[in-house]
Amino acid sequence: MPNSLVVIDDLVLANRILYRLGVVDGFGHVSVRHERDPERFLLARNMAPALVTAEDVMTFALDGTALGDPRAPYLERFIHGSIYRARPDVGAVVHSHSASVIPFGVVSGVTMRPLFHMASFLRGAVPVFEIRDAAGEDNDMLIRDGALGDALARSLGDGPVVLMRGHGSTAVGRDVREAVFRAFYTEANARVQADALRLGAPTFLSDREALRSSESNAGQIARAWDLWSRLVSETG
Numbered sequence: 001m002p003n004s005l006v007v008i009d010d011l012v013l014a015n016r017i018l019y020r021l022g023v024v025d026g027f028g029h030v031s032v033r034h035e036r037d038p039e040r041f042l043l044a045r046n047m048a049p050a051l052v053t054a055e056d057v058m059t060f061a062l063d064g065t066a067l068g069d070p071r072a073p074y075l076e077r078f079i080h081g082s083i084y085r086a087r088p089d090v091g092a093v094v095h096s097h098s099a100s101v102i103p104f105g106v107v108s109g110v111t112m113r114p115l116f117h118m119a120s121f122l123r124g125a126v127p128v129f130e131i132r133d134a135a136g137e138d139n140d141m142l143i144r145d146g147a148l149g150d151a152l153a154r155s156l157g158d159g160p161v162v163l164m165r166g167h168g169s170t171a172v173g174r175d176v177r178e179a180v181f182r183a184f185y186t187e188a189n190a191r192v193q194a195d196a197l198r199l200g201a202p203t204f205l206s207d208r209e210a211l212r213s214s215e216s217n218a219g220q221i222a223r224a225w226d227l228w229s230r231l232v233s234e235t236g
């Protein structure tokens, strides 16, 4: 059933932007908390993000149950519900399998940290979710139920991003624009950190620098969003 909520427009744009930026491909998904009911969230049906329209958006309870909608949902919708339940401050969630972040979840002794100011929201070390700790060796790497979603939310803690070993990453924000910004610049930080590690030992942003920088950037997210939304609106 079509939704008339204000956040739907941004959610549809976010799907297309994340594809255009290379954060998602045929897989990955983005959700937003329901603007009138914090116990619900909105997420597209099971489909490629770049093809999502307003008519494809479904409404879910935080336990991942689709509300009055028989269409097939994403298997990993529990990522979203569990994080919304654990984090009242979170208004949007992006989950992706982008390749650049994968090395930082699988090599012991290498931690993703903010290397440049656009990723200063990553302040400190980015946590890594190890699915074996929650599901044991007999798992298919996917967050396919609420217990695994809750375990992932615990790994995320109160941070902006959690890496998922051998799988991808999940970024959160107060709204969909901040979550998209963070997902994109997490990917960018992974690329520049891998480049820097090939040259030598990088100097990361200190916690103080990261805090000051992220405060400065908070007012600039609209600038990136305006560009990205124009890009996908003009080119479909």
Ligand SMILES: [Zn+2]
Binding pocket: 076, 095, 096, 097, 142, 167, 168
């Ligand atoms: Zn996934």
